[in-house]
Each structure stands twice: as C-alpha cells, then as structure tokens.
Amino acid sequence: MSDEQLIPIAPLDGKPHPVVATSHFGFRDLISEAITALTARPARTLLTALGTILGVAALVATLGLAKTAGSQIVGRFDELAATRVSVEPEDRSFGADQRTISVIPWDSGDRLQRLNGVKAAGTKSDVDVGSRLARAVPVIDPLGQTEFQVPVIAVSPGTFAAVRTTLETGRYFDEGHNDRADTVALLGPNAAARLGVTRVDNTPAIFIGEQPLAVIGILEDTSREPDLLSAIIIPDETARLYFGLSAPASVEVDVEVGAAELIGSQTSIALSPNSPELLRVQVPPSPRGVQDDVATDVNSLFLLLGAISLLVGAIGIANVTLVSVLERTGEIGLRRALGATPGQIARQFLTESASLGALSGLIGTSLGVLTTVVISATREWTPVLDPWLPIVAPIIGAIIGLIAGVYPSLKAARMEPVNALRSF
Amino acid sequence: MTSPVVELEGVTRTFDSTPPVEALKSTNLTISSGDYVSIVGPSGSGKSTLLNVLGLLDSPTEGVYRLDGTDTSQLGERRRAGLRATRIGFVFQSFHLLSHRTATENVMLAELYGGRDRKNRKARAQESLEKVGLGHRLDAFPPTMSGGERQRVAIARALTAEPSLLLADEPTGNLDTVTSEAILELFDELHRSGLTIAVITHDVDVSLRAQRRVRIRDGVVTEDTLPAKADTGQRSEWDALMERESATGDELE
Structure with missing residues (x-):
C-alpha cells in the first residue's frame, strides 16, 4: 500500500465534491456474475429450469407437429382433389320454368389446354339413349340375357387424361375418330364384363339399339370418374351425330399442383366469354385453408398444455430464485458493502433468472425440434417448422425468466445491508 | 499533520421504534489518515451502529459525516455505494467469502462495483493475496482453507480496491489465539504502511494493538486518553475495565 491512493478529494469550499465516484456495474460483469451463479450449482440450475424446458419443448413440438401434419394432409389432397377443376352449367330459371342451358362449347378441351397450368382437359356428357339396350352380338340366345341397359357417356379425347384413366387393353380414340364421328367405343371394365367383351384385337362390335360400334379398347381404372367404369364411352361427335347429344354436359380439367384456384377463375371466361356467369366452376378448397383448419384443431389443445407447463x-x-435470494442474504449484504446499489442487486438477480429462462428456452426448443423430427420420421412425414419458431422460443423462455425474477429481485434489493451482513 | 479521513460531527442515529432508540448520541470523532483506531464497547452499546454509519451502510439521522472531506449526507445511494466501493474496505467477523469461488475470484469481487478496468482485475487480486501472504493459495476454495487463511482472503479483498479506510468488525472473533495474533500482526504491518484502520472489537488484546482507543457505551463515544500498551503501569486498570465490559457483552449475547 503506497500513500498515493489515500489522496483526499476534499474540495476547498467544503461542499460535496462533484467527482465522487458513482457505483458502477458493467454489463459484462453483470453477465459473468449471472453465469457464475448459475454454474456454481449446475444440478439445481437444471432442475429449476426443467419446468420451462418442458413447457417450451411442448410448445415447439406442438406447433412443429401441427405444421408437419397439416402439410401432410395437404400433400395427400394434392394427389387427387387439389389438381381437379370441373365445370358444369349453372341452373337458370326462365320465368316459372327452370331449365339448364349448357353454354359449354364442344372444343372446351382445346380451349382450356391452352391455359398455362392445365395438364389435360375434356368434355364429358351422359348420352340419353332412351330405351335402347346394348348387346355385344346380334345373336338371340334363348337361354341367357344378351341385352343390357348400359349407360353411354360421350367424352372428348382429352378427357381420358383429365380424369386419369388407365387402359386394360386396346387404345383410346383420338381427335381423328372424334372429327370423323367414327362409330368406335371404349368399354369400362364392368360394362365389358357384362357384354362379354374380353379382347379388342379383332375389334368386336357392340350394338346400342341398332347402332353398331367397334370396340377399340377397354379401360382398367379411373381415379376421378367411377361412372366411366360401367359405361360405354364414345366420342362427342359420334354421340352428336347418332344419339342427338346437343351440348357437352360438363368439362373435366386436370391442373398443375397449386394452379387450381387460378385456372378455376380463368375457366369460365375461356369457355363462355360472353356469359361466364352461366357456368359453375368447382375448384378444390384452398390448400392454405385446409392446412389452417388442421393446424387450428391440433394446436389449441396442445398450446394450452404448453402454456400451462410454461x-x-x-x-x-x-x-427457486426466491429461495436462492434468502440463502444468499449474506452475499447480498457483502455486495452492498462492496459498493452495490439496491438497483444493481435487483439487476443481478433479474439477469440470473432471465439467463436461466433463456437457457431453458434454448434447451426446450432443441427438445421440441428433436421431438418433431423423431415423430415425423416414425410416420414417414417430412418435418415442417416455421423458421421463426426456434428463434422466438428461447426469447419466450428469457421473458418468462425475467417475469419470474421480478419479485425475488425486488426482495433482494430491499434487504438492509446491515441485517443481511449479520445473517451469515 | 495528516488530513482527516473520517470526520463525525454531532452524529446521531435514532431508530424508529416505540419508544425510539437513540443508538448513537451526538458523536464527534475524527480519524486522520494513517490512524489505527479501535472502537470498543459491549453488545448493545451502539458499536454496530457506529460501524454501519462509518461504512456508509447506514445514514445518521442528525449530524455530518465527512469521508475524505466529502459530506456523505448530501449524497444519493449511487454515490454512497460508489464511496463504499472505492474508499472503504470491510473485514467481517465471519469473513463473508463466497464458497463456490476461488480465493482470487473472491478478491476480484471487490472491484465489481468500483468501475476500475476489468483487464488487470485478476492481477491486482493476486497481488493483494500475495500481500497478505496467500500467494500459494490463489486458486483454493474457501471451504478448504483455515479460518486464518479465510480472514486473510477477506483482508486481501478489502485491500484490493485501495481504500482510504479499512473497517474491521471483530476481525478475530472467529479465530483462535495464534491465528488472531497473526492477523493482528498483519494489521500492524498495514498500519505501518500508512493504511487508516478502524477496528471494532470487544477483545482487549485487539484493542491494545491500536494506537488510539475509542470507547462506546449506551451510544456515547469517548476517546480513551490512556497511553498505549507500552505503558504497563496503566494497563491493568484498562484491562479490568475492558474485561468487565466484555463480560457484560458476552452475557447479552
């Protein structure tokens, strides 16, 4: 000890010296004191943090799984419904009379094909064949039934792709068949079985009433229009010429994923520029809407659980912070003696509890993300997570720690140093 | 003549109880730079109140307390705390060391609130520990140290901020005679190097080491004009007085 540091700061006029040192507690010291206090008893720190860890983990896992599950459901919708657009004429009443006037043009398929996002499009109409029955051969078999009531459906060549059919044998009819109104037909598998047609390499003939048709193919399946499976399918022009079909009854469109809403809004104008309101366009429900519905259902319950655990x-x-304040009464007294103000004491305990909360949030977020990934892996889902979640969750933890530390910190700050020092 | 470190002028401390207790009555006391003062008195005499007022842990209800010439009654808590951090070093009976920190870290605590640079804090702490003879125990934790070593760490902590006044409250109260003697020798040494020391005690041996002795009884402070211990003729009377007082104190405790 030299004498140098004992220089008095007494001013000449006897008033308080203006440069008396104020108590000072730097940010780095604050943080390092908080970390030292937390690491002094790691087991206790971890146990204290457990509740918040679980709470944050539950929140993150809930939001993550809801998002993941929502995306999965939308993904499944994509396969069938989300890429389907269909058009039917709107019912219109004319005075007392309610009729359906179809304004769907014959070349609907071609028109829609030109829209960006349409994969395939075509018309489809039920053909009224009256009481005419269908038979495979003009032979009268007295023992068995050879004539059947079979529905007849007229489609344009693009419709097969639009409703995603697969072929059992033979071929589809094409634009040429349609343009020439060739008397050709495809059979749905059920219709083929009833009519006894099993092979088409010799183009067997069938009759609807007295009208012969050459069978050029048999369908295997369709993923969208099951009524095709038990029907005789003929080209539009053939139906028009031989069966008096006046206008197509509906249009089927297969669109790119995500294009359904846009195509839906363009379709009616493309098909009926003068009176688009006469068409009713059906588009799949918005994927976003579906996802939100699912997320909301799953979330509300688990978010509540997460909030409770938080x-x-x-x-x-x-x-635990309160207990630790009481335990560290002596330390608080010592710090006051070493020059800490009540505010600095409060800040120190607040920083400790906020750091503890942030640490809990960090661990909880990691556990939550891990849970989401593991559960997704077992379900063979693709884990989906909002990018803000891993950032916001630790902040929530810190805020919780901060709020939890308010009362203990105030209690610590209010301690009289004199009493606190005696309690050691 | 050296300048005063501590000047108490008519300092009174009254506690708001029913009836109000006047723990310190119109006290005048001056401690000059380099003084070694012992403050003796039984429990309940106002000793602790005087210590708290001197240490700026408590404010007088009346009167003026000037530390290094600064009138402390005019200061807010931040500046009072700043004065505690930079100008007063505390040594307590029960050491007040943090058991989860090494000796060096405990000493470093003293600079936490003083606003000195962080960079050389560790070096200064180790220097202080070497000064009190603990250069070989820098990284020891308090629970593994003897009572004497712990009190040396506490003294090193009080010294590291280079205070104007070292305030010791029963510094040997928890130590055996041999260790006490070593601590008191350390105090003597610090006194010789020019440090201003005020020791509060009821132990006669401790008070006799001081160059000035102040007695306090029922809140009244009187400076003992008896000569230092070198004058053996007067010593027995002083001893008898002190022993009687400490006996009373022990009973109260």
Missing part, C-alpha cells in the same frame, strides 16, 4: 415453469423459477 406457467408451472415460471413458478418454478420464481420459487
């Missing part, structure tokens, strides 16, 4: 976690932190 509350429990906050109470845990508050409780």
Whole structure:
C-alpha cells in the first residue's frame, strides 16, 4: 500500500465534491456474475429450469407437429382433389320454368389446354339413349340375357387424361375418330364384363339399339370418374351425330399442383366469354385453408398444455430464485458493502433468472425440434417448422425468466445491508 | 499533520421504534489518515451502529459525516455505494467469502462495483493475496482453507480496491489465539504502511494493538486518553475495565 491512493478529494469550499465516484456495474460483469451463479450449482440450475424446458419443448413440438401434419394432409389432397377443376352449367330459371342451358362449347378441351397450368382437359356428357339396350352380338340366345341397359357417356379425347384413366387393353380414340364421328367405343371394365367383351384385337362390335360400334379398347381404372367404369364411352361427335347429344354436359380439367384456384377463375371466361356467369366452376378448397383448419384443431389443445407447463415453469423459477435470494442474504449484504446499489442487486438477480429462462428456452426448443423430427420420421412425414419458431422460443423462455425474477429481485434489493451482513 | 479521513460531527442515529432508540448520541470523532483506531464497547452499546454509519451502510439521522472531506449526507445511494466501493474496505467477523469461488475470484469481487478496468482485475487480486501472504493459495476454495487463511482472503479483498479506510468488525472473533495474533500482526504491518484502520472489537488484546482507543457505551463515544500498551503501569486498570465490559457483552449475547 503506497500513500498515493489515500489522496483526499476534499474540495476547498467544503461542499460535496462533484467527482465522487458513482457505483458502477458493467454489463459484462453483470453477465459473468449471472453465469457464475448459475454454474456454481449446475444440478439445481437444471432442475429449476426443467419446468420451462418442458413447457417450451411442448410448445415447439406442438406447433412443429401441427405444421408437419397439416402439410401432410395437404400433400395427400394434392394427389387427387387439389389438381381437379370441373365445370358444369349453372341452373337458370326462365320465368316459372327452370331449365339448364349448357353454354359449354364442344372444343372446351382445346380451349382450356391452352391455359398455362392445365395438364389435360375434356368434355364429358351422359348420352340419353332412351330405351335402347346394348348387346355385344346380334345373336338371340334363348337361354341367357344378351341385352343390357348400359349407360353411354360421350367424352372428348382429352378427357381420358383429365380424369386419369388407365387402359386394360386396346387404345383410346383420338381427335381423328372424334372429327370423323367414327362409330368406335371404349368399354369400362364392368360394362365389358357384362357384354362379354374380353379382347379388342379383332375389334368386336357392340350394338346400342341398332347402332353398331367397334370396340377399340377397354379401360382398367379411373381415379376421378367411377361412372366411366360401367359405361360405354364414345366420342362427342359420334354421340352428336347418332344419339342427338346437343351440348357437352360438363368439362373435366386436370391442373398443375397449386394452379387450381387460378385456372378455376380463368375457366369460365375461356369457355363462355360472353356469359361466364352461366357456368359453375368447382375448384378444390384452398390448400392454405385446409392446412389452417388442421393446424387450428391440433394446436389449441396442445398450446394450452404448453402454456400451462410454461406457467408451472415460471413458478418454478420464481420459487427457486426466491429461495436462492434468502440463502444468499449474506452475499447480498457483502455486495452492498462492496459498493452495490439496491438497483444493481435487483439487476443481478433479474439477469440470473432471465439467463436461466433463456437457457431453458434454448434447451426446450432443441427438445421440441428433436421431438418433431423423431415423430415425423416414425410416420414417414417430412418435418415442417416455421423458421421463426426456434428463434422466438428461447426469447419466450428469457421473458418468462425475467417475469419470474421480478419479485425475488425486488426482495433482494430491499434487504438492509446491515441485517443481511449479520445473517451469515 | 495528516488530513482527516473520517470526520463525525454531532452524529446521531435514532431508530424508529416505540419508544425510539437513540443508538448513537451526538458523536464527534475524527480519524486522520494513517490512524489505527479501535472502537470498543459491549453488545448493545451502539458499536454496530457506529460501524454501519462509518461504512456508509447506514445514514445518521442528525449530524455530518465527512469521508475524505466529502459530506456523505448530501449524497444519493449511487454515490454512497460508489464511496463504499472505492474508499472503504470491510473485514467481517465471519469473513463473508463466497464458497463456490476461488480465493482470487473472491478478491476480484471487490472491484465489481468500483468501475476500475476489468483487464488487470485478476492481477491486482493476486497481488493483494500475495500481500497478505496467500500467494500459494490463489486458486483454493474457501471451504478448504483455515479460518486464518479465510480472514486473510477477506483482508486481501478489502485491500484490493485501495481504500482510504479499512473497517474491521471483530476481525478475530472467529479465530483462535495464534491465528488472531497473526492477523493482528498483519494489521500492524498495514498500519505501518500508512493504511487508516478502524477496528471494532470487544477483545482487549485487539484493542491494545491500536494506537488510539475509542470507547462506546449506551451510544456515547469517548476517546480513551490512556497511553498505549507500552505503558504497563496503566494497563491493568484498562484491562479490568475492558474485561468487565466484555463480560457484560458476552452475557447479552
């Protein structure tokens, strides 16, 4: 000890010296004191943090799984419904009379094909054949039934792709068949079985009433229009010429994923520029809407559970911080003697509890993300997570720690140094 | 003549109880730079109140307390705390060391609130520990140290901020005679190097080491004009007085 540091700061006029040192507690010291206090008893720190860890983990896992599951459901919708657009004429009443006037043009398929996002499009109409029955051969078999009531459906060549059919044998009819109104037909598998047609390499003939048709193919399946499976399918022009079909009854469109809404809004104008309101366009429900519905259902319950565990976690932190304030009464007294103000004492305990909360949030977020990934892996889902979630969750933890630390910190700050020092 | 470190002028401390307790009555006391003062008195005499007022842990209800010439009654808590951090070093009976921190870290605590640079804090702490003879125990944790070593760490902590006044409250109260003697020798040494020391005690041996002795009884402070211990003729009377007082104190405790 030299004498140098004992220089008095007494001013000449006897008033308080203006440059008396103020108590100072730097940010780095604050953080390092908080970390030292937390690491002094790691087991206790971890146990204190457990409630908040679980709460944050539950929140993150809930939001993550809801998002993941929502995306999965939308993904499944994509396969069938989300890429389907269909058009039917709107019912219109004319005075007392209610009739359906179809304004769907014959070349609907070609028109829609030109829209960006349409994969395939074509018309489809039920053909009224009256009481005419269908038979495979003009032979009268007295023992068995050879004539059947079989529905007849007229389609344009593009419709097969639009409703995603697969072929059992033979071929589809093409634009040429349609343009020439060739008397050709495809059979749905059920219709083929009833009519006894099993092979088409010799183009067997069938009759609807007295009208012969050459069978050029048999369908295997369709993923969208099951009524095709038990029908005789003929080209539009053939139906028009031989069966008096006046206008197509509907249009089927297969669109790119995500294009359904846009195509839906363009279709009616493309098909009926003068009176688009006469068409009713059906588009799949918005994927976003579906996803939100699912997310909301799953979320509300688990978010509540997460919130409850966060509350429990906050109470845990508050409780242990309070106990630790009481335990460290002597330390608080010492710090006051070493030059800490009540505010600095409060700040120190607040920083400790906030750091603890942030740490809990970080661990909880990691656990939550891990849970989401593991559950997704077992379900063979693709884990989907909002990017803000891993950032916001630790902040929530820190805020919880901060709130939990308010009362214990105030209590620590209010301690009289004199009493606190005696309690050691 | 050296300048005063501590000047108490008519300092009174009254506690708001029913009836109000006047723990310190119109006290005048001056401690000059380089003084070694012992403050003796039984429990309940106002000793602790005087210590708290001197240490700026408590404010007088009346009167003026000037530390290094600064009138502390005019200061807010931040500046009072700043004065505690930079000008007063505390040594307590029960050491007040943090058991989860090494000796060096405990000493470093002293600079936490003083606003000195962080960079050389560790070096200064180790220097202080070497000064009190603990250069070989820098990284020891308090629970593994003897009572004497712990009190040396506490003294090193009080010294590292280079205070104007070292305030010791029963510094040997928890130590055996041999260790006490070593600590008191350390105090003597610090006194010789020019440090201003005020020791509060009821131990006669401790008070006799001081160059000035102040007695306090029922809140009244009187400076003992008896000569230092070198004058053996007067010593027995002083001893008898002190022993009687400490006996009373022990009973109260």
